[in-house]
Amino acid sequence: MSPESRSQATAAGIILLGAALVIYFLPTIVLWIGNFSPVLAIFVGVCLIMAFFAVFWLRARYQRSRGK
Known part of the structure; x- marks a missing residue:
């Protein structure tokens, strides 16, 4: 396992x-x-669920910008 794949x-x-x-x-x-x-409870619930997908979306954009 390479250091890069271990980091990922x-x-x-x-x-x-x-x-x-x-x-x-x-x-x-x-x-x-x-x-x-x-x-407010509905809004917080939706935001917490959307944050899960936002993290992966932002990570994919970052990796795409680095050319990987």
Whole structure:
């Protein structure tokens, strides 16, 4: 395994671990915020889910700009 592929695997693992933690705690977070405002809870839930995809999109753009 080359150092570059090891770095990519580590980055993907950290991203997936972070996403798993957010998704695991998402219902608790949304229900807690929903006590104050249901609309805000929906907005926060959507933002947390979209952040998962945004990280991979930004990473792909960065790698594309580096010519890989």
